[in-house]
Amino acid sequence: MTTPFRLESRRALVTGGASGIGEATCHALTAAGAAVIIADIDRARAEALSRELPGSSVLVLDVTNEQDVSAAAAGIAQLDILVNNAGIGLVGGIEETATDDFRRLMQVNVEGVFFVTKAFLPQILASSGSIVNVASVAGQVGIKRRFAYCTTKGAAIAITRQLAVEYAGRIRVNCVCPGTVDTPFVEAYLEKFHKHEKDKVRLELAARQPIGRIGRPDEVAHAILYICSAEAGFMTGSAVTIDGGWTAM
Numbered sequence: 452m453t454t455p456f457r458l459e460s461r462r463a464l465v466t467g468g469a470s471g472i473g474e475a476t477c478h479a480l481t482a483a484g485a486a487v488i489i490a491d492i493d494r495a496r497a498e499a500l501s502r503e504l505p506g507s508s509v510l511v512l513d514v515t516n517e518q519d520v521s522a523a524a525a526g527i528a529q530l531d532i533l534v535n536n537a538g539i540g541l542v543g544g545i546e547e548t549a550t551d552d553f554r555r556l557m558q559v560n561v562e563g564v565f566f567v568t569k570a571f572l573p574q575i576l577a578s579s580g581s582i583v584n585v586a587s588v589a590g591q592v593g594i595k596r597r598f599a600y601c602t603t604k605g606a607a608i609a610i611t612r613q614l615a616v617e618y619a620g621r622i623r624v625n626c627v628c629p630g631t632v633d634t635p636f637v638e639a640y641l642e643k644f645h646k647h648e649k650d651k652v653r654l655e656l657a658a659r660q661p662i663g664r665i666g667r668p669d670e671v672a673h674a675i676l677y678i679c680s681a682e683a684g685f686m687t688g689s690a691v692t693i694d695g696g697w698t699a700m
Contacts, residue, residue, distance in 0.1 A: 456680040459484035462529050463679070466514055466567055467537030469496040471634030472585060475668035476534055477504060479676045485532065490514075490523075514563030517570075524570035531580040532679045533571050535564045538585065538603075540636060542644055545598045553599045560603035564610055575622050581679045584611050584626040585671075588694045591628055604628075608690050615688030623687040625678050630694025631656045632666040660695030 463480045467473040469491035477487045481504040490510040491497040497509045512523055514537045538560045541552055564584060575582060589597055590604030611626040618624065631637060637656070645652040657664045671693050677683055678691065692698055 455682050456676055457484050458532070458676075458680065461485045461531040461679075462488070463532035463534065464488040464490055464510070464527070464530055464571065465534040465536055466490045466512065466563070467585075468534075469493050469500055471636050472629065472632060472668045472671050473534070473536040474500055475672035476536065476675050477507065479669065479672040480532070480679070481505065481507060483676055483680070488527070491537075514567055515558045517566045520566045520570045524574070527571070527574065529578065530571055530574035531578040533568065533575055533580070533582045534585065534675060534679075535567055535582070535607075536585040537563055538636075540597075540640060541599045542596055542640065543598060544596050547596070548598050553602075556599040556603050560600075561606045561610075564607060568610075568614070576618070580622055581683075582611075582614065582622065582624045583675050583678050584608075584624075585675075586611070586626040586628045586690065588628050588630050588692060588698050591690065591692065592698055611690065612688050619687060623678075623683070625683075625686060625689045625691065627671055627674055627678070628690050628692045628694065628698075629671050630660055630666060630692075630697045632668055632671060634668055637665070660697045661700060662695035664695065666693060666695060 463485045465473050465476050468477050468489040477489055481487050486506040488508050488510050489497045489501055490512040492513050494511045501507045501509050513519055541556055584607050586607040587604040589601045590608045608626055611624050614624040641649045674693055
């Protein structure tokens, strides 16, 4: 019997790879045998993580800068796995959402996926590889006061499905849709909007998911590992929900 979900001889790039779900994904893919490129705007954090991961390397990358993304892709000859994880959030309904803030979310969460995927597509096609986009349950259901975030994550799911159909049989393209996960992303939200009631709001975040807790980054990362592996060879165009039962309600 061979060990399942192995990625020896595979090279993976994870955007937003230095923290949260991205960091956990870098750990999971490395443990499975892949050589991981940690792509992030935070050089110090990426380099610190790279020191923990054998065979890894660091790529300082702003996914919203098309020229920088194209230049980075030109310097990487082989790529088997691309994980589009970099993203930002925003709290507010449509009436509260400033145009500049909306555009910024579109730049990072949608244009970033477009720029990175387009730039690295030749390598992924050459390796018959796999793309995984990190979307959200916010792209599947409406969430109050998350107008811009829901919009961008819905777009990430649509991008996934279109690419899966466009390149069916040549590459696989899937996405994961996490619920609330215990990451610096969520911690920053609590610090900004609920600084004096963090514990209370953290309990509320846990309670809205039937399982009764928020998720862990490694739980999402191991789903990404499966999707990237040969065992998921029949899987493309899927939006995998990992949300403690939130969207089942």
